[in-house]
Amino acid sequence: MSKTKKKFDFSKYMALIALIILVIGITVLNPQFISPSNLLNLLRQASVNALIAFGMTFVILTAGIDLSVGSILAFTGAIVATMILGGTPAWLAGLIGLALGALLGAVNGLFITWGKVTPFIATLATMTIWRGATYVFTGGNPVTGGKMNTSFFFQFIGQGYLFGIPFPVIITLIAFIVCYILLHKTAFGRKTFALGGNEKAAFVAGVKTKKLLIIVYTISGLLAALAGFILTSRLGSAQPDAGTSYEMDAIASTVIGGASLMGGKGRMSGTLVGALLIASLSNGMNLLGINSFYQQIVKGVVILIAVMIDSQTQKNRE
Amino acid sequence: MKIEMKGIEKAFGTNKVLKGVDFDVHSGEVHALMGENGAGKSTLMNILTGLLKKDAGSVKVDGKETIYTNALDAEHHGINFIHQELNNFSEMTVAQNMFLNKEIKNKFGLVDQKKMNQESKEYLQKLGSNIDPQSTVANLTVGQQQMVEIAKSLMTDAKFIIMDEPTAALTENETDILFKTIRDLKKTGVGFVYISHRMEELWEICDRVTVMRDGVSVNTYFTKDVDEKQIVHDMVGRDIGDYYPARNPHLGPVALKAENLSGGKFHNVNFEVHEGEILGFSGLMGAGRTETMRALFGIDKLTSGKIYLEGKEVKLKNPSESIKNGIGFLTEDRKDEGLIVDQSLEDNIALPSIDGFKKGWLIDKKAEDKFADMLIKRLTVKATSNQVTARSLSGGNQQKVVLAKWVGSGSKVLILDEPTRGVDVGAKKEIYELMNQLTDRHVAIIMVSSDLPEVLSMSDKIVVLYEGKQMGVVDAKEATQEQVMELATGGK
Numbered sequence: 001m002s003k004t005k006k007k008f009d010f011s012k013y014m015a016l017i018a019l020i021i022l023v024i025g026i027t028v029l030n031p032q033f034i035s036p037s038n039l040l041n042l043l044r045q046a047s048v049n050a051l052i053a054f055g056m057t058f059v060i061l062t063a064g065i066d067l068s069v070g071s072i073l074a075f076t077g078a079i080v081a082t083m084i085l086g087g088t089p090a091w092l093a094g095l096i097g098l099a100l101g102a103l104l105g106a107v108n109g110l111f112i113t114w115g116k117v118t119p120f121i122a123t124l125a126t127m128t129i130w131r132g133a134t135y136v137f138t139g140g141n142p143v144t145g146g147k148m149n150t151s152f153f154f155q156f157i158g159q160g161y162l163f164g165i166p167f168p169v170i171i172t173l174i175a176f177i178v179c180y181i182l183l184h185k186t187a188f189g190r191k192t193f194a195l196g197g198n199e200k201a202a203f204v205a206g207v208k209t210k211k212l213l214i215i216v217y218t219i220s221g222l223l224a225a226l227a228g229f230i231l232t233s234r235l236g237s238a239q240p241d242a243g244t245s246y247e248m249d250a251i252a253s254t255v256i257g258g259a260s261l262m263g264g265k266g267r268m269s270g271t272l273v274g275a276l277l278i279a280s281l282s283n284g285m286n287l288l289g290i291n292s293f294y295q296q297i298v299k300g301v302v303i304l305i306a307v308m309i310d311s312q313t314q315k316n317r318e
Numbered sequence: 319m320k321i322e323m324k325g326i327e328k329a330f331g332t333n334k335v336l337k338g339v340d341f342d343v344h345s346g347e348v349h350a351l352m353g354e355n356g357a358g359k360s361t362l363m364n365i366l367t368g369l370l371k372k373d374a375g376s377v378k379v380d381g382k383e384t385i386y387t388n389a390l391d392a393e394h395h396g397i398n399f400i401h402q403e404l405n406n407f408s409e410m411t412v413a414q415n416m417f418l419n420k421e422i423k424n425k426f427g428l429v430d431q432k433k434m435n436q437e438s439k440e441y442l443q444k445l446g447s448n449i450d451p452q453s454t455v456a457n458l459t460v461g462q463q464q465m466v467e468i469a470k471s472l473m474t475d476a477k478f479i480i481m482d483e484p485t486a487a488l489t490e491n492e493t494d495i496l497f498k499t500i501r502d503l504k505k506t507g508v509g510f511v512y513i514s515h516r517m518e519e520l521w522e523i524c525d526r527v528t529v530m531r532d533g534v535s536v537n538t539y540f541t542k543d544v545d546e547k548q549i550v551h552d553m554v555g556r557d558i559g560d561y562y563p564a565r566n567p568h569l570g571p572v573a574l575k576a577e578n579l580s581g582g583k584f585h586n587v588n589f590e591v592h593e594g595e596i597l598g599f600s601g602l603m604g605a606g607r608t609e610t611m612r613a614l615f616g617i618d619k620l621t622s623g624k625i626y627l628e629g630k631e632v633k634l635k636n637p638s639e640s641i642k643n644g645i646g647f648l649t650e651d652r653k654d655e656g657l658i659v660d661q662s663l664e665d666n667i668a669l670p671s672i673d674g675f676k677k678g679w680l681i682d683k684k685a686e687d688k689f690a691d692m693l694i695k696r697l698t699v700k701a702t703s704n705q706v707t708a709r710s711l712s713g714g715n716q717q718k719v720v721l722a723k724w725v726g727s728g729s730k731v732l733i734l735d736e737p738t739r740g741v742d743v744g745a746k747k748e749i750y751e752l753m754n755q756l757t758d759r760h761v762a763i764i765m766v767s768s769d770l771p772e773v774l775s776m777s778d779k780i781v782v783l784y785e786g787k788q789m790g791v792v793d794a795k796e797a798t799q800e801q802v803m804e805l806a807t808g809g810k
Contacts (some may be wrong), residue, residue, distance in 0.1 A: 193662070201657055
């Protein structure tokens with residue numbers, strides 16, 4: 001019964017096709033684009049956004065949104081950097097940072113479920129709160145120097161290479177595999193889809209919707225903190241304004257990857273492609289010497305086109 | 319003035335809901351429309367007021383053939399329909415609602431709020447109501463909102479007002495005020511069409527009554543010439559035939575017992591259902607049947623009461639716990655709470671049982687696939703694959719998918735809320751047969767239904783609720799439709 005031949009679902013590969021066209025196009029204009037060193041560089045640039053976007057995918061699947069990821073990134077980054085400066089071993093500081101990120105995500109989930117605040121407003125508020133907290137905590141200055149320059153572990157996370165591949169890329173790849181399995185192969189993932197597709201029906205079918213939502217926002221917070229750790233390590237300092245507007249790139253990656261803000265629809269692989277597309281766009285335009293002011297305009301147009309094509313094909317199928 | 323409707327017919331697709339209805343109303347009378355849910359009362363009135371187009375028949379106003387193009391057109395000609403669901407904008411003020419689309423403007427072309435408030439007040443006062451035109455509609459009681467709707471009708475110089483179950487949500491006090499208003503307006507020559515489920519109101523406020531059943535107008539009487547028995551007979555007097563499969567129940571021990579269940583809209587409901595039994599729940603819309611079941615299943619909160627499963631007391635705080643305890647719930651609204659319409663049949667069917675497919679951390683996709691296929695086959699769902707979306711199926715097949723969910727989750731007690739609503743005749747019969755198969759396998763079924771013949775034919779026992787109170791438990795074999803209807807309308 002389920003063995004019926006599936007028709008080639010064009011819309012499923014839309015983002016991938018766009019990515020390939022983009023890669024070919026930029027390469028034609030500047031062949032340097034596909035040199036191994038540039039590609040590795042591109043992947044490293046993509047990793048921070050991709051990690052945040054993986055978490056955002058879970059959130060958006062539930063018809064939610066997490067605007068606070070950039071602030072969680074900055075806040076946990078500042079805490080981790082300060083701890084390392086104070087003598088805490090880098091691995092321990094990193095773990096504490098991840099736990100803190102998860103906790104802040106869970107707090108978002110609590111406001112949304114028990115507090116009955118819509119996700120947009122709840123995370124808009126925490127976005128402001130944690131950004132403010134970061135400025136208070138750092139006094140507005142970057143946290144840098146000291147043991148951050150001498151800890152091998154700390155530097156390796158963001159700047160190291162393993163088998164010639166930037167370590168952040170490896171972390172992102174592992175995170176992708178874990179998130180992919182979690183979303184597409186476990187009961188938790190199935191319930192996430194169900195909740196996004198119809199929250200009431202999911203609840204009646206025995207899904208503990210509040211608990212599930214809290215976990216989803218926890219994952220988002222955790223991945224934001226992981227991205228924060230990598231970014232801090234790569235830059236060698238925690239900037240109080242780090243991660244500003246990163247939520248937008250993450251949302252864009254998820255949506256380009258085929259997720260619907262109405263929930264219930266999306267794929268982890270789509271998000272990965274979306275993140276690569278956004279990174280290629282920036283990297284490629286830099287190579288082509290396009291002014292960064294114009295880059296923003298192009299990025300906005302690409303997002304619009306991607307979503308318009310998606311909703312059109314959606315309509316045609318119905 | 320006089321409205322005459324003759325031989326009105328209307329079909330939705332292949333479903334014929336009106337099969338030749340005659341109805342008339344004139345100025346200064348209150349004419350009641352009685353009938354079970356689905357008899358076609360609202361459809362008839364929607365045709366009169368231009369919301370629906372008739373397929374055949376004639377509508378004459380003062381002898382002239384008339385078709386209103388839409389509700390606004392009907393309103394301009396003095397015919398107002400006050401729907402059961404009041405169409406107010408709850409965050410706007412009373413005056414803003416009353417003057418919606420006919421705002422009074424001052425010489426600068428801006429809305430003259432002051433004048434609108436003043437005029438609203440005058441209209442409301444004509445009805446003897448002192449509602450503040452500046453208060454937000456959300457802050458009014460349902461009765462007051464209705465008053466606003468009536469005042470709105472008067473503004474457009476209504477000659478006829480159609481009311482669809484106006485007292486359904488009113489307190490006794492508010493009902494008295496409404497009836498006084500109707501009587502006063504009657505004297506000024508306004509005619510009313512009064513759709514109601516409450517028998518006693520017929521003699522309190524109505525002059526004539528037309529009974530509808532299955533899309534046909536059965537009889538029209540002067541209320542002073544007719545009694546309750548006759549009306550009930552006209553409402554339900556259809557042959558059941560062999561439409562329903564025979565019940566051969568073999569009752570086991572008590573599967574579920576509910577003691578003094580109370581919640582928002584029901585009080586002290588008691589019942590027990592045995593293995594292999596179908597327990598019917600009858601009553602009118604809003605009697606509290608669905609609310610009782612939702613609270614039992616853990617969707618809404620019980621304020622008090624105890625639930626026993628196989629003799630042991632259980633606390634069912636949420637649906638998850640109910641499912642673990644072997645209860646399933648087919649909800650009244652399939653698209654809203656029963657299905658995730660844009661997901662596959664497999665995803666829908668497996669959802670309540672999904673934790674059972676865990677193999678370590680992951681889902682055993684093959685087992686899940688087989689499970690879905692097995693249930694699709696067993697419940698004879700017509701679909702090309704288990705990967706098609708639930709949306710793509712017909713109502714009857716969608717309902718079978720919901721049933722498949724709960725059969726698959728191993729329900730020992732299955733609550734079915736309006737299991738055949740929006741289901742075509744063929745699928746209906748299949749669902750009845752499935753219910754029999756399930757009870758043969760010792761499943762206990764609780765069936766909430768507004769369809770009297772269905773309740774009487776498929777249940778073994780029937781609990782009747784009226785306004786949240788339990789009116790009685792009757793044996794379905796001995797009970798007549800008249801008896802159940804009498805209990806359901808608050809009779810003795």
